[in-house]
Amino acid sequence: MLQKKELNHTLFARTLIRALHTFKVVKKFAEGVPWSKVIQKVANAERGTRIFPSQTPKNDEKYNLRFDKGSVVGGKHELILQANKNAENAGVKAAAAADSHKIWAKILVDPENVDEKKAEADLIESFKETD
Numbered sequence: 001m002l003q004k005k006e007l008n009h010t011l012f013a014r015t016l017i018r019a020l021h022t023f024k025v026v027k028k029f030a031e032g033v034p035w036s037k038v039i040q041k042v043a044n045a046e047r048g049t050r051i052f053p054s055q056t057p058k059n060d061e062k063y064n065l066r067f068d069k070g071s072v073v074g075g076k077h078e079l080i081l082q083a084n085k086n087a088e089n090a091g092v093k094a095a096a097a098a099d100s101h102k103i104w105a106k107i108l109v110d111p112e113n114v115d116e117k118k119a120e121a122d123l124i125e126s127f128k129e130t131d
């Protein structure tokens with residue numbers, strides 16, 4: 001039987017491993033986003049609209065995560081990262097089952113001045129701060 005201290009270390013290690021796997025999923029998502037298209041699409045979308053990827057069971061599973069349109073702040077458009085309930089990744093799927101509306105990250109993008117590298121970096125940084 002594990003002692004209390006050993007049990008706490010084991011739980012901590014599991015939590016750390018899950019966080020690392022989740023970070024990898026977010027990083028992979030960020031690297032696969034067609035940023036120029038997404039940033040242009042968000043400019044003409046209503047708040048709450050799914051921006052990327054298009055909503056299909058296959059996409060929900062493949063991408064694990066999604067962008068929804070948030071608010072417009074100072075002329076910039078907010079992209080909100082959330083988990084998909086049909087995610088392939090077990091950790092993401094469990095998180096979505098617990099709260100599919102939880103905001104994993106938020107970034108502001110400017111359709112008049114598209115900066116793909118900044119958008120990707122901002123998403124990773126926002127996730128680190130939110131998680």
